[in-house]
Amino acid sequence: MGHRCCSKQKIKRGLWSPEEDEKLLRYINTHGQKSWSSVPKFAGLQRCGKSCRLRWINYLRPDLKRGSFTAEEEQIIIDIHRILGNRWAQIAKHLPGRTDNEVKNFWNSCIKKKLISQGLDPQTHTLLSSHRRSSVCTISNIHQNSNSIFIMSSHIPNAPLENTSKTFSTLPKPPANIVQIPSVDVSSEFQTTTSNNGEPRQHLTYELLMENAITNICSPTYMNPSAVELFNNDNNVNWVSTVNVEDFSAQTLEEGTQVQVQVQHEKDKTCEDMGIDVREANNGNIETSASFESSNFDFGLLESVLTSEFISYDFNCMDELAWNF
DNA sequence: AAGGACCCCAACCGCGAAGGG
DNA sequence: CCCCTTCGCGGTTGGGGTCCT
Numbered sequence: 494m495g496h497r498c499c500s501k502q503k504i505k506r507g508l509w510s511p512e513e514d515e516k517l518l519r520y521i522n523t524h525g526q527k528s529w530s531s532v533p534k535f536a537g538l539q540r541c542g543k544s545c546r547l548r549w550i551n552y553l554r555p556d557l558k559r560g561s562f563t564a565e566e567e568q569i570i571i572d573i574h575r576i577l578g579n580r581w582a583q584i585a586k587h588l589p590g591r592t593d594n595e596v597k598n599f600w601n602s603c604i605k606k607k608l609i610s611q612g613l614d615p616q617t618h619t620l621l622s623s624h625r626r627s628s629v630c631t632i633s634n635i636h637q638n639s640n641s642i643f644i645m646s647s648h649i650p651n652a653p654l655e656n657t658s659k660t661f662s663t664l665p666k667p668p669a670n671i672v673q674i675p676s677v678d679v680s681s682e683f684q685t686t687t688s689n690n691g692e693p694r695q696h697l698t699y700e701l702l703m704e705n706a707i708t709n710i711c712s713p714t715y716m717n718p719s720a721v722e723l724f725n726n727d728n729n730v731n732w733v734s735t736v737n738v739e740d741f742s743a744q745t746l747e748e749g750t751q752v753q754v755q756v757q758h759e760k761d762k763t764c765e766d767m768g769i770d771v772r773e774a775n776n777g778n779i780e781t782s783a784s785f786e787s788s789n790f791d792f793g794l795l796e797s798v799l800t801s802e803f804i805s806y807d808f809n810c811m812d813e814l815a816w817n818f
Numbered sequence: 819a820a821g822g823a824c825c826c827c828a829a830c831c832g833c834g835a836a837g838g839g
Numbered sequence: 840c841c842c843c844t845t846c847g848c849g850g851t852t853g854g855g856g857t858c859c860t
Contacts, residue, residue, distance in 0.1 A: 530845065582848060598827050
């Protein structure tokens with residue numbers, strides 16, 4: 494049975510010959526991509542439109558990247574797949590020059606096996622049951638975790654700068670393919686403003702320069718009370734994340750702390766207004782909201798991220814593996 | 819050298835969404 | 840609305856190359 498779109502035509506199937514490629518290429522180059530159903534007729538091909546479209550998209554398109562996937566591309570696929578699942582077309586959009594078919598094939602032939610050999614379920618990215626340990630370590634709160642990527646402390650709220658201390662500690666680098674921690678440079682700065690009642694208020698601003706193409710605004714146990722991952726499809730871009738902790742003190746971090754996270758696109762500033770507002774309520778539940786004014790951002794992906802269960806992601810046995818290697 | 823097993827990936831299939839009449 | 844066509848996506852297949860015995 495042929496395709497419905499061209500069931501009346503004599504259809505050739507199977508691999509494309511160089512002559513057919515040449516005909517299709519010549520036709521698209523002179524007429525562009527219009528109605529695929531009429532392409533075979535005008536291009537002189539005994540194929541159905543669907544087959545022509547596929548051949549163009551997966552093989553003839555001039556902007557296709559050839560050759561094997563790089564380690565970076567592989568990591569991007571794994572990271573996005575963890576959030577989106579088998580949405581190959583969405584994943585391929587983050588890999589310039591790669592098609593959904595290519596990504597899917599690479600996943601099925603290579604990555605899947607690699608994850609399984611690491612004891613990970615390729616669908617859920619969690620440990621396979623055969624690799625689970627009987628006791629599962631769960632860490633759900635920054636204050637319970639001595640290995641937080643940074644620990645903030647203040648002896649006296651609103652104290653002068655010299656009386657306020659802060660401590661940064663870094664986590665050991667987790668194994669590849671499990672948890673990706675951005676390389677972070679931290680600088681901090683105190684700012685003093687005047688509150689409504691005339692009292693001076695202190696603000697401590699942390700600037701985090703993240704050097705990975707994939708920026709993790711991590712789970713509570715890593716960095717802040719959120720669990721959002723953002724991906725950038727330009728591999729060479731640095732992201733700047735600015736964390737403003739208003740009325741900073743050790744106490745206010747524990748309860749009712751309002752943390753605002755803003756992400757700036759350092760390269761062209763078009764993401765300047767892209768921000769994520771993260772609030773941790775007193776009961777420990779996390780609420781998130783986001784507002785964006787950039788046209789240079791993948792809203793579809795962000796929506797997936799914000800609505801995914803990764804938002805309330807907690808440490809599970811996969812993380813346990815990551816920290817106990 | 820032969821042939822069976824395995825693997826990769828290009829291409830196909832079917833379904834749902836979108837759009838136009 | 841409904842119907843039909845077209846497009847796009849994800850799952851699946853099978854041909855051909857490679858590896859192994």
